[in-house]
Amino acid sequence: xxxMTQSPATLSVSPGERATLSCRASQSVSDNLAWYxxxxxxxxxxxxxxxxxxxxxxxxxxxxxxxxxxxTLTISSLQSEDFAVFYCQQxxxxxxxxxxxxxxxxxx
Amino acid sequence: xxxxxxxxxxxVKPSETLSLTCTVSGGSINSYYWTWIRQPPGKGLEWxxxxxxxxxxxxNPSLKSRVAISLDSSKNQFSLKLTSVTAADTAxxxxxxxxxxxxxxxxxxxxLVTVSS
Numbered sequence: 192x193x194x195m196t197q198s199p200a201t202l203s204v205s206p207g208e209r210a211t212l213s214c215r216a217s218q219s220v221s222d223n224l225a226w227y228x229x230x231x232x233x234x235x236x237x238x239x240x241x242x243x244x245x246x247x248x249x250x251x252x253x254x255x256x257x258x259x260x261x262x263t264l265t266i267s268s269l270q271s272e273d274f275a276v277f278y279c280q281q282x283x284x285x286x287x288x289x290x291x292x293x294x295x296x297x298x299x
Numbered sequence: 300x301x302x303x304x305x306x307x308x309x310x311v312k313p314s315e316t317l318s319l320t321c322t323v324s325g326g327s328i329n330s331y332y333w334t335w336i337r338q339p340p341g342k343g344l345e346w347x348x349x350x351x352x353x354x355x356x357x358x359n360p361s362l363k364s365r366v367a368i369s370l371d372s373s374k375n376q377f378s379l380k381l382t383s384v385t386a387a388d389t390a391x392x393x394x395x396x397x398x399x400x401x402x403x404x405x406x407x408x409x410x411l412v413t414v415s416s
Contacts, residue, residue: 192360223401225402227403234409237397237402240402246404278343281401282399285357286346286360287360287361288346288401290344290346291343293343293344
């Protein structure tokens, strides 16, 4: 099973600032990496797939990069609605598809 | 736009079987990979497994001996059965779908299932 490790666990950022979230895989997942955003009481929402492709309707301030084992989700200028928990997920080697433990982006 | 809705009991007794159904609307079930994912309260996401419209299934090895996912195309529904449940199976259960096994763009709102006597 591929283990996904996210850092940091919590990120404190002020609105308008840049947020950088990291995700590391225990082995290469090529570009088979997705990012999800989850707000309290809601299901996750797909932001990025293929490591860098934004899903339909996702604002351009969200960008994904990386391949192999190291990945980054960048939010260029945090808006109030962006504060949430973010999960990375690999779908290179399954079953099982595996998720990271999440990074909580909170207001500073 | 595809919409999903979970239904089923919110309380299951230990050692019994958890059964949930997901109804798909706004699109045909005869496409996409249909997935179950769960999330213990306050914790992260765990992939349970999927069924493709052809009937192919894959399960998380950690649950494989207890889980079954089925599909009823005539009702545009797919279902989850998890046997011999314990308190560790208490979670919000999401049904979801997407064009590949890992890319999930449609999610149900989730249903909390509590395992307790």
